[in-house]
Amino acid sequence: MNALLEVRNLRKQFGGLVAVNGVSFTLEKGEVVGLLGPNGSGKTTVMNLISGALSPTAGEILLAGEGIHGTPAHRIARKGVSRTFQLVRLAPSLSVRDNVILSIAFGRKPLWGRAARERADLVLTTAGLAGQGDLPVQTLNYIDQKRLELARAIAPCPDILLLDEWLAGLNPAELRVGIELIRGLRDTGITILLVEHIMEAVRELCARAIVMSSGITIADGPTREVLADPTVVAAYLGDSEYA
Incomplete structure (x- = not known):
């Protein structure tokens, strides 16, 4: 099965700061995937690179097999x-x-x-x-x-919806409304990449999760397994054993 979106060895450097370093993943049509990680891990930078707000320093982004890395944001929007x-x-x-x-x-x-x-x-x-x-x-x-x-x-x-902390700042009642809205979109078959810190939403909406830390990918797999991974737990809690 061909991936709808493919990210290959993506890198973004701002001067001496490497915000994204060799990130690779794919999204299949109809998937809802959580892109997780502590603040400063590079998640929003990845979203900016996919949407065209930023151009990568290196690497490729393919949409339905077509390279879109470095393409202006308005053209990427017209591609879906x-x-x-x-x-x-x-x-x-x-x-x-x-x-x-x-x-x-x-x-x-x-x-x-x-x-x-x-x-x-x-x-x-x-x-x-x-x-x-x-x-x-x-x-x-x-x-x-x-x-x-x-x-x-x-x-x-x-075809692809990038949600960057869309649920942030909602009270518990509003959060339930927001989760149901995203669930309804998921049921239409749209592909969603979801940056989120609210684990309740991630568990309910995402069958798969990708976790970043310090610009690199440290986990990619079924959400339940990823959230139980000691390396992922350490990335969020700062355990030096896994840092």
């Missing part, structure tokens, strides 16, 4: 890769619906006019924002801003 960010990035001067329409207009399947509006309203319903399209973005609470960012990411019908 969408993402969210650690900090919500919305257009504050636009309505809820127009935020989604903006994403559709510059996505892989651009729509305009009535078609774009209908697609936006459908996606808002999927994200739990039915009937709120005309609201100003500033009126949304935190969980609804998160919902809107997710709606913007899925509106262009991506």
Whole structure:
């Protein structure tokens, strides 16, 4: 079976700092994979490299067999890769619906006019924002801003969704809502790479987990086994025996 996404020996260096060092993994179509690791391990840098926000120092990224490493972010988006960010990035001067329409207009399947509006309203319903399209973005609470960012990411019908700590900052009730939203997306067959520190969500959503520490991959396998790996536990807890 051919991988939908293949990362080969990926490296990113900022001056003397090597943030990602020889990382390799694959994603099969329909997988939901957790990309885990302590703060500063290189997870977000990997997401930035896949999405085109950064260009790699070395290595390759293949999407359905096509090399996309070094390709500008807007072109990668048109090839079917969408993402969210650690900090919500919305257009504050636009309505809820127009935020989604903006994403559709510059996505892989651009729509305009009535078609774009209908697609936006459908996606808002999927994200739990039915009937709120005309609201100003500033009126949304935190969980609804998160919902809107997710709606913007899925509106262009991506093949791969990169979620960078999308569940961060939610209270317990909001977290359950967020997990169910991602579960619903998973059930549509979309491929998801999920950077997350909330292990409850990782265990529920990800059959497989990849763990990074200090820019390298230290584990890749079934989530239950990976989270019980002493090397992984040490990476999170700082046990010098495994450091």
